[in-house]
Amino acid sequence: MYPQIEILWVTIFTFGLALSISFILFFFMLYKLSEKFGINANFFLGNALWFFLSMFIFSRLFYIMAEWRDFQFLWSQGILKFLLMSDYNFSLMGGILGFMIILLIQLKRFKISTRKYIDAIVLSFLFASIIGFIGAFFGGQIYGRPTDSFVGISATSDMSNTPYTSPMFPLALLYSTVSFVLFFCLYLVRKFTKIEWLIGYIGILFFSIILFSAEFYSGGTDIFKAYVYLNLNQIGAILLCILWSRGLYKIYKEE
Numbered sequence: 001m002y003p004q005i006e007i008l009w010v011t012i013f014t015f016g017l018a019l020s021i022s023f024i025l026f027f028f029m030l031y032k033l034s035e036k037f038g039i040n041a042n043f044f045l046g047n048a049l050w051f052f053l054s055m056f057i058f059s060r061l062f063y064i065m066a067e068w069r070d071f072q073f074l075w076s077q078g079i080l081k082f083l084l085m086s087d088y089n090f091s092l093m094g095g096i097l098g099f100m101i102i103l104l105i106q107l108k109r110f111k112i113s114t115r116k117y118i119d120a121i122v123l124s125f126l127f128a129s130i131i132g133f134i135g136a137f138f139g140g141q142i143y144g145r146p147t148d149s150f151v152g153i154s155a156t157s158d159m160s161n162t163p164y165t166s167p168m169f170p171l172a173l174l175y176s177t178v179s180f181v182l183f184f185c186l187y188l189v190r191k192f193t194k195i196e197w198l199i200g201y202i203g204i205l206f207f208s209i210i211l212f213s214a215e216f217y218s219g220g221t222d223i224f225k226a227y228v229y230l231n232l233n234q235i236g237a238i239l240l241c242i243l244w245s246r247g248l249y250k251i252y253k254e255e
Helices: 014-037 048-066 068-077 079-083 092-110 115-139 171-192 198-217 223-228 232-254
Strands: 004-007 010-013
Touching (some): 010 014, 014 115, 048 068, 048 092, 048 223, 048 232, 092 115, 115 171, 115 198, 171 198, 198 232, 223 232
Antiparallel strands (some): 004 010
């Protein structure tokens, strides 16, 4: 893993760069899909700043909560020190929650059904995740357990922040590949069906199931896993499956 690289004496943090690109790609894809699906792109672009702030705050809070054993002392140093650190670590579930809070507020404000936008949101999330997870791989934010399998990858950089020197399961690359496959397949399905909500719900369910299963290969241990055997991503994946299954069943009964 290469948390940072230097180009012409300029230090570039790989994960921070990947996150910035992912955020841009997310809204770019939302804009393109808005044209195809006949929805208002300004609904997202006009609230991009609020989405960013909410995702940033909640992803930091959830990450610090999951790693409370290491970061609890920062609270006494002030809120800025508590939220703004140099390690570039964020919580996926916190980011999702932050986005959903602003989304639901705006949908309620304009009295818009979630179903109208869910396909574009899920496809854009999967598209942006391809780069985001690659950045997490190089940055060492997501790493797998040590493995003797041929797929194992060793961290060769002296700046690597992973705790293992032996080959590890490439968990972040698996997530990136899954995001690409889901995006490609669901995009094709959307071209042949006009049901507005179908691929959005299916995409979240598939992603949540894969996330829950693959996290058993994670090399990290947060405070949740230490007590309930499941980490924050797995707990979030279970909640997403329950909520989305309930929503899918409700729509099915209505249809």
